[in-house]
């Protein structure tokens with residue numbers, strides 16, 4: 117077998133299997149068990165029990181293009197299944213929306229009754245914010261349409277589209293924008309929280325590419341938010357999460373892109389992790405905007421603990437090979453799979469490992485700069501049940517001013533993530549405790565966190581930092597009653 121082919125095979129095996137517990141319990145099809153329970157008990161925003169009149173529910177159903185589903189409807193269980201298997205909740209009603217009108221009717225129904233609302237985009241919220249017991253779930257899962265405007269190099273993306281829909285629609289036109297590392301993640305929550313991806317060093321976060329958004333606010337009105345229209349709202353949407361209403365359409369800037377891109381992973385045994393991280397800490401300070409290189413520590417299914425660096429070089433491959441040379445001289449890699457390959461290979465290589473239905477816990481922190489202390493803490497706290505990943509930022513992410521958008525973590529070089537995944541509910545406490553222990557060890561080296569990748573996140577100053585006060589004022593303007601509270605929540609001023 118030639119070296120390239122061997123490396124590719126070995127790498128594919130090690131990377132695809134790097135998260136054995138996640139792959140082991142991945143659930144391709146959501147369960148479709150049906151119960152006959154058609155109770156119309158609802159819950160208010162304050163947690164009080166309320167009655168939902170059947171006639172009003174019927175009227176809402178008749179006003180909508182999509183169905184309103186109660187328990188017992190054949191699609192009810194599928195619709196309430198979200199990515200993290202920790203959250204098994206039963207909404208009183210699920211409004212499957214097909215249009216702005218559907219969303220507006222569902223929002224007004226909830227507001228008029230003070231009914232708890234959850235908004236489901238791609239359903240990947242770690243803490244399960246897109247589902248609730250006894251409230252109304254506004255289900256955007258059918259709003260996945262993506263159209264590409266090749267004159268203006270922009271994409272119009274439905275509020276329930278997944279990142280894979282966006283990549284699949286733009287790449288055939290030789291265009292791309294920043295999207296995250298797992299293609300079944302929703303564009304909605306991903307973008308509204310910030311949106312880290314392997315191209316963000318060159319193009320910025322997803323919010324830095326957002327040109328406009330169409331949003332149904334708490335009053336049921338459809339608004340456009342852009343630099344020219346409702347600019348305060350546009351500022352708030354870029355980092356402020358789902359606090360301001362239901363976004364039914366996003367418009368993104370696209371960039372010319374050769375999808376045949378130098379990319380892949382280099383893998384070393386864990387014994388070399390300290391050398392790799394010490395090298396990385398110094399080397400990564402001077403990298404070009406084109407190079408994304410993020411270290412991850414994980415365990416293969418045969419129990420081999422490894423460190424790997426994921427690479428995407430968004431530019432001339434020859435220049436990329438040259439920039440990567442020092443990294444390739446570190447220690448003795450088990451596999452080197454960095455090669456010219458289609459961008460979608462990297463953009464989907466974690467999809468199966470992070471399959472639907474896993475029970476999963478995550479915490480993260482922003483790293484302003486690497487230090488020996490951080491390297492030592494990662495190595496000393498290493499636990500084979502936990503993987504530690506680094507979403508690389510810096511470069512274009514850093515060049516946007518701290519207060520230009522509602523996302524304040526512009527100074528960070530890295531968003532360091534601690535994640536665990538398991539199948540058995542009886543192991544919840546064990547895995548959560550193990551994840552927290554690893555996070556505690558590295559916590560002294562981080563400042564602030566990204567609410568999108570945090571199981572315990574609750575909004576507040578830790579996530580929003582100096583943006584909080586302005587966000588609170590804008591929340592007071594567009595959602596004074598805090599109808600949209602199942603998110604990284606901001607108190608209306």
Ligand SMILES: Cc1cc2nc3c(=O)[nH]c(=O)nc-3n(C[C@H](O)[C@H](O)[C@H](O)COP(=O)(O)OP(=O)(O)OC[C@H]3O[C@@H](n4cnc5c(N)ncnc54)[C@H](O)[C@@H]3O)c2cc1C
Pocket residue numbers: 198199234235236237238239240241242244245246256275276295296297298300301302303304305306307308309310311312313357358359361362363364470568569602603604
């Ligand atoms: C496997 C996996 C990989 C990930 N990879 C990355 C990554 O590479 N980079 C990164 O930055 N993040 C990543 N994340 C985090 C991800 O960005 C968040 O989990 C995000 O909230 C997911 O959005 P969603 O629409 O799928 O989630 P949902 O659970 O549907 O929603 C999350 C929150 O956003 C709100 N929301 C969703 N859509 C809308 C909308 N259209 N209008 C208004 N509110 C809305 C919901 O109400 C909820 O509060 C990842 C998450 C997972 C589980």
